[in-house]
Amino acid sequence: MLQLFYSNRYETLVGALLDDLAQAPSDPWTARPVIVPSAAVRRRLELDIAARQGICANVNFGYLAQWLWAQIGGVIEVPKHSPFAPDRLVWRCYRLLDDTDEALPWNASPRLRTYLDAADASMRYELARRVATVLDHYLTYRPEWLLQWQKGGSIFASGAADETGPRLTGASDAAREDERWQAALWRAVLAELAQAGGHAQTSAAALPPAYRFLDEFGSLDLEAISNARWPEAVSVFALPTMPPLHIALLRALSRWIDVRLYVMNPCREFWFDVVSEGRVQALDAAGQLDYQEVGHPLLAEWGRQTQAQLHMLHELTESAASAETGDFTENPEPSWLAAVQNGILDLRNEADADELPIERGIEVHVCHSLSRQLEVLHDRLLGWFDEFDDLQPSDVLVAVSDLAAAGPLIDAVFGTTPAGDTRRIPYRITGLPPSQANPVARLLLDWLALPERSVGAPDLIEWLRVDAVAVRYGIDANSLEAAQEWLAAAGARRGLAPLEPVGEHVPVARHTFADALTRLYLGYAMPAGGEPVDAWLPVEGADGSDAELLGRLSRFVDDIDRFAASCAIERTPAGWSQLLLETLGECFDGGVEFADSLADVRDALDAMSAAMQAGAHDVLLPASVVRTALTEALDDPARGGVPWGSVTFSSLTSLRGLPFRVVCLLGMDDGVLPSLARADEFDLMAAFGKAGDRQRRDDERNLFLDLLLAARERLFIAYTGRSIRDNAPLPPAALVDELLDHLAQVSAGEDASPAEVDSARR
Template identity: 35%
Template structure:
């Protein structure tokens, strides 16, 4: 058959295996080619089907392909059918886009609805749209009504025709007419109003009034029926049309395909799960119009099948899930007569093919047997007799996995796939599809599990995630979303820093990725928190203020930065602005881009805040896009082009709808962003990797392994609450779409598409209390069917029920809550049901007694000597020092909430820092010889207010008073201490000490200053501590530790020195030490530092001091001499007592290294370290008449 002799007509091929129909299509086109350069047109419903067909054509001829996939055009049915209307009726008669298209109708309704509300019959809409100042209700109603009318045009065109003729009726599937309910009469009136409005814009010819889908379809059908042989064929129609992978079409679309068969060869491949007639096993079979069926009844089935005998002749799963497919096949039967098949069957016979491709293969596995039952319409009674018992050791074709969370589902899947690849070298990642109800829910878990491993890891496998909304993964769209929310946004530090993480934004403003941390530090240092300026804050409901009284805003912070760079800190405040002087040198060039970014945000905020017409909005949004984004790569350029295209399409739709009213930003931004999520065939699929996708209709592509995750009760089948005014829900017709029916048929298609294995998992256990949770009702039906139809091999004869239950238990794997459960690491893994390839979880955990010495690192490489402050910080928290200094790991997380809010209150650390600044200001005043220190303190407090360190208004005044309150008494005590050593020494004293450790030299090298001389040459150091030294009548040992280390070092550097530490609450005094004692202590501390750089030392300072307090004075250092009450006190200090958190609870480093007190104190290291390093600190402070009253009763060190 040559290309010029291509016969026309509608040809239908049925089959239960899509790959067989695909091979037929490839062979048919290969042997019946079109003319050169003529395109083959395919109608598909998903990108997966399109890619699958292209791969088949591109396969080598030896593999059944054509060797090339060229001139193949894939289209969605709705798009092609509108093109067919235009090809037959003429482009002048039918516009490229109908004014009744949903995307166009929304904006016409936006204009018309407010004007119609006062007319009779619109009372329901008027009630809904009350109090709609921002037009949001109107927009939402317009969207829903447009969607509903779009559905009516496809599925209820007879209603619209009656309404247009002023007949307010509903027509049911049996063609009976009933009056339209009173509360719904507004729908008929609105349709007539829409027709009249469109008609008013009509041009010559057929007129826009007639370009609704229903009217155009009617005109098309009339033209097709009037066509006679010899009439000119529409040139723009393809000569061949292949419909593949579509499991449902509305009647209107099938009518068009049948009509096109007059001019074109229309080849439809129908995925039919059953080779026999099965329409009467599903509800509402009496509504089908077909008087004949292509498939014949199964042998032994009665001509009339009533509900009472359904179980004797029906396959239960097909009856439960097949309604959508039944409707579609029944609709096709109306156009597939015996006479028609006789005309095209010989063409297929000539190339060795058939039009009914129902092939039964040897059903060796449980999955194949189940599929064979559906193909053969085998009832349950026959199933029990037909199949042998299942040996689950050899048959792994179906498995159910019960998990505790979505994360565990993905981890389990990863392990199972690794096992499958290891067991079958022919299995490739592209042979696996994983489908979930909502890919956005699972995408983070997929990335966390499959994206965790490096490509060099043998456990790594390629994967791709399809069907994600662009705004969920495209940072440019996320940034645009933030910008479009500016009028309602606080414009926090997090918001702007998130913008700077977007490459297209950085490119626009000339900022490199490595510059962002520096900008973050400047922003934090300038005390920027939120708000562009005072006016922007006022727009959010805050009291109006002048620009200079908006501390912590972006304008406030930028003024500080610019003044600090221009004048420096010493210049002092200027017009109430406190300079931020940390910016200088070449780094200052970054201030320009930051300022331009904030100025652009300010301009965008001002322009986006006011409603505007469509034309103005298009100008604004294009300017916004240009101001903030510059494409740095092809993906960004493509996204920006799509944004431009979406704006142009929206403008055209609004122009056509004559929408001239001003619109608010909320409506405009929602429409613009939603336009990027439009359906199409551009999503990536079949990327040569494990494919993750959303469960979507018409994806019945065969895969060797089909995995269904998230099959939870309530999540699948998915439900959508119908609109109250949706009249279709009261009147079912075959072919109507339903989300739940779609999902049922999709589950059936997924079951039929699996060739080797079906993996089903759900969250079947609560993550909090392990209580069971049911699976999806569809999974429950599948499990019940397997239990009723098969039995486990080896089960006692005659015990059918028990055999089915035992089989279900064998097919179901109950997984543990955590991936590191010991159950996943059995002694004989080859025979285990539970296993994992994440061997990191199985690393043997050292016993608590050995944990202090486990996995020590090599000796640290340090070229520079240690300083006194480093040793002090180490002793204060050795475990934190190990993680931070050796491992470079920080567990403290930045508090995003605090960086986005002004400081209404200060915590203990902030108070310590601020009071430290006040102390330094007053010390400087003392050095200048000022007797009254209050002015210096007040001046520094005023700088804090100007710098944004304190809250504005009353909050800041209260905080300032609290910070100043202890200062007079603190400095009075400080002066008393200074009087003991009245003469400050200018000389600095060097301390240098070398420790030899395993042949290495570890040095301490530092300088001591601030020493003072007293009578008879006595030396002393007086230190002001901003915090408190005494709590609960005890010295706080953790506060004393750094001062103790410096005190010991002073004994070696300068001789006998007394140290006095003065704090808000408490004064501590360290007496001089013998130089030999001080030397031995520092050598021991250097050795501990070296050990602590190799492993986390089992020493928690607060816990150790609680332990030391309970030791007798006669303690000899032996573990056996420690009284029980000391251990109990230490345990309470470390783990807490239920009311008060312990040291472990407030220190993430301790939690990581020592989970409980047993792990901390199991080894003798705790006793040795606490005794050697902290016992001297515990007994060092002297209580004297010079100490404050609060410390006079201290007696002990906490």
């Protein structure tokens, strides 16, 4: 059976979930699956379950795509990892696009061939990654297209519609060209997967198992269902979006499993006919305005993705045995924030209330820089902690548009207050990409770039400041300071080792680390004031027991130089995996304090190596491609950030959907929400979209709406609204502008003049 529970509050959804989980299962030893959208929601649910039951146990948290793959594997033979996942599909695309055979269909595309002829390995990998992402979107949102391509057909009108549905019309020549090479590439991928099956198969057998499961599900007998060992029930909690394919799979499984969906719905009214004001005017001008209305303008503008998701959920579940319930709660605060949230909940304008709010609830601060935004935030948090006795640091979320850039500034503003000072605010930065937060990963990525860059003296010293490296080579802080003085005196400036002269009149490179170490060794071996030896002038530095430090420093430089030389050679995926794992063991200490950092990097290396060998096992790859792939493997978005028992700094998306008494948005500058990024020009879904598609701009607008609704008492927004150079005014993010315009219009009144609206906004 399919059960849907709606609410506008996370707390209400959690209560309903915990009530259902409290019911005793028939088998108490079987863990109950709970599907979550992110690591943050998983962590909060663990705490909520433990708070009610005293312990969180016998609950199996997971993500929807992986859980559905496992259930399909109960009745259909599937590999452990989906070959259609973008991280694996990218390598097949990379290898296929690297083939210059003119007989290949995708090489007949002039635009694609022109790009590939001028592209280096990194550019080809970037294209392959984008193509794999687009094909993944087709898999979940346009399966009929892939079925049409598999049969050698086209998705554009060229005849009567067939069983795959109607054809598209109005396609440009460029779109038709893009479709031809994408269809050819898709058929080549299917043919490879069919051939890799180990027995005679057709490309039809290589179709994603989800489609075969939906086709064969109606013919499954009770024995097959029993052997699948599906759980009695599954709870799908607060997912912001679900593709139609996943909803169809859940509907099919609901015949044998109790599928419980706990869905966030910002409005308790029927709001599927709500459209933006601009859309109403366009329909009215065309004489097509019928039942559409604006409702609440912010919900109409920002909630299109949620609206399409809920509407699709209703349509796809109406034919299944289902039950719908809901519980909606108003915000009781007498503030503008509560007024906006309640207006969205009841689908009415805030001006229709008996009286306008008396408290602000929403604050927008115009600052001159991001560091100034953090200083203003620090002062406002101190004021709120003084104003509300029960406000805890864990009740505050600070979402930053660029967390990596803000990290050092956050530490500078919040981390410099002495311990014990009443002004000290406990904080935690969560969700930083591991490629930046993990020092071992950061160093390994730096070293992979050595074939393309020169190493300066500061780089070498910074590498030795990493604890895992310093301990491995026995160079502590005091020793490093001495080594830094030696290198400066010996003239170490750039480069690890001198390159061989390429011509008769080309001199040997000087001021490299190898050159400086040679001079230091001569200074140790020879008496003070010794004569030059060949082309090197001895430098006094190491003497007596310092010779051991000189040897350690020399060994480190030699190890890095050897790794740089190894990276300059293209290798197969297996060769790269072996080289990187050996480097981790040689250059980083494996002690307990560094075990977690090393384990994360090894896990990412294993995942990257498995994906590469599955799609490009015999392809020679340069270090630049491996570096990009390792960065993506490290920065898996599924990890994300988690809430902490202090003021939590995170990215805008990490803690999406979780409620906080105070929500602060920093860096809301022009071009942030919605961002300036656009879909790939060959993305046919972007060119021929339909309701339910996950579009980037709609997703970002919905993200801002979710953050506004997550705030319970205060919403703090700050942006750089003045130039730090000449004080010139700068615009905020478009969505902040829309919020201010709406609040100004409501507070000034419907018949207010433009000057009155502008005054109200200020």
